[in-house]
Amino acid sequence: MSEPKSPQPTTAGTVMAFDFGLKRIGVAVGELSHGIAHPLDTIEFADNARRLEAIERLVREWQPVRMIVGMPSRDDAEPHPMKAPIDAFMRNLRKRFGIEVEEIDESLSSWEASRSLSRAGTRARNQKPIIDKMAAREILRTWFEEQGNNPSSPVG
Numbered sequence: 001m002s003e004p005k006s007p008q009p010t011t012a013g014t015v016m017a018f019d020f021g022l023k024r025i026g027v028a029v030g031e032l033s034h035g036i037a038h039p040l041d042t043i044e045f046a047d048n049a050r051r052l053e054a055i056e057r058l059v060r061e062w063q064p065v066r067m068i069v070g071m072p073s074r075d076d077a078e079p080h081p082m083k084a085p086i087d088a089f090m091r092n093l094r095k096r097f098g099i100e101v102e103e104i105d106e107s108l109s110s111w112e113a114s115r116s117l118s119r120a121g122t123r124a125r126n127q128k129p130i131i132d133k134m135a136a137r138e139i140l141r142t143w144f145e146e147q148g149n150n151p152s153s154p155v156g
Contacts, residue, residue, distance in 0.1 A: 011032055011033060012031070012032050012033045012065075013031070013032050013063075013064070013065030013066070014029055014030070014031055014032075014062045014063060014064045014065060015029065015030050015031075015032055015064055015065065015066045015067070015068060015140060015143070015144075016028070016029050016040075016058065016059070016062060016064035016066075016067050016068070017029070017030075017037065017067070017068040017069070017070070017136045017137070017139045017140035017143065018067065018068070018069045018070065018089070018093075018136055018139070019070050019106065019132050019133075019135040019136040019139055020069060020070065020082070020085070020086050020089050021132065022082075022085065023044070023046070024042050024043065024044050024132045025042070025043040025051060025055075025132065026039070026041075026042050026043075026132030026133040026134070026135050026136035026137075027039075027040045027041045027042070027043065027055070027058060027133055027136050028040050028133060028136035028137040028139065028140045029062050029064070029140075030140050030141075030144060032065070032066075035144040035147075036144075037137045037138075037140035037141040037144060038137060039133035039134050039136065039137040040058065040062075040133055040136070041054075041058060041133055042132045042133045043055065048092070052092060052096060055093070056096070056097075059097055059099075064099060065099065065100075066099060066100045066101075066102065067093055067097070067099055067100070067101045067102070068101075068102050068103075068104055068139060068140055068143045069086060069089065069090050069093070069101060069102070069103050069104070069139075070086075070103070070104060070105075070106025070135070070136070070139040071083065071086055071103040071104065071105060071106060072105075072106055073105050086103070090103065102143075104139060104142060104143050104146070105142075106135070106138070106139045106142075
């Protein structure tokens with residue numbers, strides 16, 4: 001009798017990433033097989049119920065197979081002040097959607113998003129409405145690179 005096969009890792013499907021903030025949540029999506037991240041939306045509701053309803057609409061539309069949440073880090077050993085709210089957000093995502101949720105260091109995502117927007121000609125004062133979804137894109141781009149499925153990174 002042969003050994004049961006272990007489940008194969010998912011190589012196709014949509015991945016949804018979040019740049020969580022207390023005022024706004026940036027959202028990005030990408031396809032595992034392509035490894036390209038795209039900014040999607042900025043959720044600006046203050047209360048969690050409306051935030052989760054907005055995310056639920058996006059989940060129904062995009063049907064992600066995995067979710068990635070950016071977690072800021074600090075130089076010292078202390079946890080970042082956003083750790084507890086982000087952990088709660090991740091628990092809510094897991095409970096509500098039953099989808100694998102993973103965290104990734106996002107320490108420079110907003111800076112990188114702003115830099116990218118500036119290079120594209122968007123002035124700093126005009127970046128506020130889109131910076132969060134662009135930061136979510138950076139979070140997802142970084143995750144794809146770490147998984148080795150970003151077409152702009154060398155294969156190997």
